[in-house]
Amino acid sequence: MTASGTRPAASGTSAANARQFPPGFLWGAATASYQIEGAAAEDGRTPSIWDTFSHTPGKVFGGHTGDVAADHYHRFRDDVRLMADLGLGAYRFSVSWSRVQPTGRGPAVERGLDFYRALTDELLAHGIEPFATLYHWDLPQDLEDAGGWPARDTADRFGEYARIVGDALGDRVQMWTTLNEPWCSAFLGYGSGVHAPGRTDPVAALRAAHHLNLAHGRAAEALRSVLPARAQLSVTLNLHHVRARSESPADLDAARRVDAVGNRVFTGPLLDGAYPRDLVADTRRLTDWSFVRDGDLAAIGRHPLDGLGLNYYTPTLVSAGAAPDGPRNDGHGAGGHSPWPGADDVTFHQPPGERTAMGWSVDPTGLYDLLARVSRERPGLPLLITENGAAYEDAVGPDGTVDDPERIAYLHGHLDAVLKAISNGADVRGYFLWSLMDNFEWAHGYGKRFGAVYVDYDTQMRIPKSSAHWYAGVVRAGRLPAPPTTA
Numbered sequence: 398m399t400a401s402g403t404r405p406a407a408s409g410t411s412a413a414n415a416r417q418f419p420p421g422f423l424w425g426a427a428t429a430s431y432q433i434e435g436a437a438a439e440d441g442r443t444p445s446i447w448d449t450f451s452h453t454p455g456k457v458f459g460g461h462t463g464d465v466a467a468d469h470y471h472r473f474r475d476d477v478r479l480m481a482d483l484g485l486g487a488y489r490f491s492v493s494w495s496r497v498q499p500t501g502r503g504p505a506v507e508r509g510l511d512f513y514r515a516l517t518d519e520l521l522a523h524g525i526e527p528f529a530t531l532y533h534w535d536l537p538q539d540l541e542d543a544g545g546w547p548a549r550d551t552a553d554r555f556g557e558y559a560r561i562v563g564d565a566l567g568d569r570v571q572m573w574t575t576l577n578e579p580w581c582s583a584f585l586g587y588g589s590g591v592h593a594p595g596r597t598d599p600v601a602a603l604r605a606a607h608h609l610n611l612a613h614g615r616a617a618e619a620l621r622s623v624l625p626a627r628a629q630l631s632v633t634l635n636l637h638h639v640r641a642r643s644e645s646p647a648d649l650d651a652a653r654r655v656d657a658v659g660n661r662v663f664t665g666p667l668l669d670g671a672y673p674r675d676l677v678a679d680t681r682r683l684t685d686w687s688f689v690r691d692g693d694l695a696a697i698g699r700h701p702l703d704g705l706g707l708n709y710y711t712p713t714l715v716s717a718g719a720a721p722d723g724p725r726n727d728g729h730g731a732g733g734h735s736p737w738p739g740a741d742d743v744t745f746h747q748p749p750g751e752r753t754a755m756g757w758s759v760d761p762t763g764l765y766d767l768l769a770r771v772s773r774e775r776p777g778l779p780l781l782i783t784e785n786g787a788a789y790e791d792a793v794g795p796d797g798t799v800d801d802p803e804r805i806a807y808l809h810g811h812l813d814a815v816l817k818a819i820s821n822g823a824d825v826r827g828y829f830l831w832s833l834m835d836n837f838e839w840a841h842g843y844g845k846r847f848g849a850v851y852v853d854y855d856t857q858m859r860i861p862k863s864s865a866h867w868y869a870g871v872v873r874a875g876r877l878p879a880p881p882t883t884a
C-alpha cells in the first residue's frame with residue numbers, strides 16, 4: 398500500500414543494498430486526536446468517553462486529562478513544519494468523532510471538519526502524505542450513554558460518520574484507516590476496564606469486538622461510496638505476537654486461546670469471512686454469539702482491504718494456569734478483571750531482558766515473526782507498520798537537548814527486523830514511528846513519553862530528541878545505518 402497504490406520493487410539482498418529500504422517506502426510518524434489535540438471544548442466539540450474517563454478520579458495517572466494535551470489543535474502549523482524538517486513523507490493522524498459530529502449522530506459541525514481540512518492542506522503543502530484514521534478510541538460520550546460499542550447501533554452511526562469525513566476530506570486524503578487497535582477499544586474498554594469507558598463485562602467486550610468489525614464494514618461501504626477509486630482503505634490491528642512458554646500441550650493451548658481472542662477475533666471476520674470456531678467454543682460458556690446477525694460477515698468483508706496496518710511494541714509470552722501474585726503484563730484491571738474472555742486463566746509472563754518505561758520487553762524478533770506470519774497467512778496483502786516505538790524516561794539536559802539513545806537502539810532494532818522481513822518476502826510498504834511527539838498516554842497520562850519530539854507541557858515547547866534527528870537521517874537516506882554503539 399503506497400500513495401500510488403503500486404507495489405515497490407522487491408528489495409535486493411546483496412550485502413551492498415541489504416540495508417536499503419525499497420523505493421517508494423513510506424516513512425512517517427503517527428499520533429491520535431485525543432492524545433495531542435487538546436481544545437477539548439472548542440468549536441463545538443463535546444466530550445468523548447476519554448474526556449469522561451480521564452475526569453473520573455482514580456482512572457488516569459495523576460488525574461491527567463486530554464483537555465490541553467500537546468495543544469496541537471492550535472499549533473498544528475508549527476507541528477507540520479517540524480514534520481517537514483524531519484523529512485517525513487507521511488503523517489498518520491486520527492479524526493476526533495466528537496469534534497466533527499459531537500453527539501455521534503446527525504449533522505456535522507463544519508468548524509470541526511475545517512480543522513482537519515486545514516491540517517491536511519498544510520501537510521500537502523509541505524509534501525507530506527496525510528493518512529487519516531477515523532477512530533482511535535474517542536467515542537462520543539452520547540453514543541456510550543446509548544450503549545457504546547456493545548450496542549449494534551454504534552456500528553451504523555460509525556458508517557454515517559465515515560461518510561461525513563470521507564465527503565469532507567476525500568479530495569485530499571488517499572490513505573484511510575477505519576479503526577485503530579479495535580482490540581483495545583473492545584477488551585481494555587469493556588473487559589478489563591483500564592481504558593474508557595471502564596466497563597468490566599466480558600460479554601460486552603465480545604459484543605463490542607463484533608460491532609467494531611461491523612463498524613469497519615459500514616465505514617468501508619460509506620467511504621467507497623464517496624471516495625475516488627484511487628483511495629486506499631485499511632484497518633490497523635495490534636496483532637499480538639503470542640509465544641507459549643513451553644511446548645507442553647497446555648501452554649500451546651493457552652497461546653492458541655490468546656491468539657484467538659487477541660488476534661483472530663478481528664482477522665477472522667475482516668479477512669476470512671468468519672469468526673474462528675475455536676474462539677466461539679472457548680467463549681461458549683459466556684455467550685452464544687447471537688449478536689452476530691445474518692449478513693454481518695458479508696458486510697464486514699464486502700470491500701477488500703488495500704492494506705493491513707500493524708502496530709507492534711512487544712511480544713506476548715504465556716503459559717497455562719493461574720497467574721501467580723505479583724506484577725502482571727496482561728492488561729488486567731484493578732480487581733483482576735480480564736481483557737481475555739475465553740483465556741482469562743492464562744498466565745502472562747515478563748520475558749527477561751531489557752524493558753521500556755512501560756515495562757514492555759524490547760524484542761524486535763517479535764516484529765519479524767509477526768510480519769513473517771502475516772505474510773505467510775495473507776499472501777498478496779500489503780502491510781504497513783502503522784505504529785512502533787517506545788517510552789523512556791526522557792529529560793531535557795543542561796544544554797537544552799534531549800538525548801534518548803535507548804529509543805534509537807529500539808528503533809534501529811525494529812527497523813532492522815522490518816528490513817529482514819522484507820528481504821524474506823514480506824510486502825511491507827511503510828513505517829510510522831509512534832509517536833511524532835510526547836502525548837497523553839491513556840491511563841498513564843503524561844507520565845510516559847513515546848515521542849521522537851519532546852513536549853514541555855508547561856510551555857508547549859517542542860524539542861526534537863536525538864532519536865528524531867537519527868530517524869530523519871534514516872528517512873533521508875532510505876537506509877538503515879550501522880547499529881548505534883551505545884544504548
Ligand code: IFM
Binds near residue numbers: 429578847
Ligand atoms: O499510545 C498508544 C496508541 O494510542 C495506540 N497504540 C499503542 C500506543 C502506546 O501505548
